[in-house]
Amino acid sequence: MAFRVLDSSAFYAGIPFSSNEPSYITPLVYNEIDHIKKDHDAIQILIETKRLTINEPEDQFVNAANNAAKKSGDFSNLSDEDMSTIALSLQLKAELVTDDFAVSNVAKNLNIKVIPVMTTGIKHVITWKYYCPGCKVNFSNVTECPRCGNKLKKKAIKK
Ligand SMILES: [Zn+2]
Structure with a gap:
């Protein structure tokens, strides 16, 4: 299997x-x-x-x-x-x-x-939201936090 x-x-x-x-x-x-x-x-x-x-x-x-x-x-x-x-x-x-x-x-x-x-x-459509785990701020189109340099984490949003 x-x-x-x-x-x-x-x-x-x-x-x-x-x-x-x-x-x-x-x-x-x-x-x-x-x-x-x-x-x-x-x-x-x-x-x-x-x-x-x-x-x-x-x-x-x-x-x-x-x-x-x-x-x-x-x-x-x-x-x-x-x-x-x-x-x-x-x-x-x-x-x-x-x-x-x-x-x-x-x-x-x-x-x-x-x-x-x-x-x-499965029919749900997922979009991703990127956020900094340190600053708790959302960003888009970047992978690192422009404020503190942390790698951004992503969270799925169901539409
Ligand atoms: Zn940050």
């Missing part, structure tokens, strides 16, 4: 809630989705019923993902969550469900099978 790794865009699109296939996410993605308070019980049930497993990728796979992202020029567009997701897909030889262009690009360069969120039959 093929493993499936989800990034946060796949998670926000509701894939783990609408599929019986077991999914994997990294601890960083779990922390990112943790703010969806209304779905919090649903997430706990997924974990308890083993439909969702949280797994930390090993360093060697994180390094391989970092190297591939630097090579393809996508590194500055990718968050730590994104990098961990690519690394876990590589480690588990899993299919990666994402709608993030940079994530897909790096994953394909590593011969990871990428499944676009769209093709899973």
Whole structure:
């Protein structure tokens, strides 16, 4: 059976809630989705019923993902969550469900099978909001905070 790794865009699109296939996410993605308070019980049930497993990728796979992202020029567009997701897909030889262009690009360069969120039959459209975890200010079109230099984090907004 093929493993499936989800990034946060796949998670926000509701894939783990609408599929019986077991999914994997990294601890960083779990922390990112943790703010969806209304779905919090649903997430706990997924974990308890083993439909969702949280797994930390090993360093060697994180390094391989970092190297591939630097090579393809996508590194500055990718968050730590994104990098961990690519690394876990590589480690588990899993299919990666994402709608993030940079994530897909790096994953394909590593011969990871990428499944676009769209093709899973999910209709929600996600847009991303970028914010500085230090200054708590939102930005667009930049990956680093112009005020303090922190790497920006992103949050999905359902339309
Ligand atoms: Zn800042």
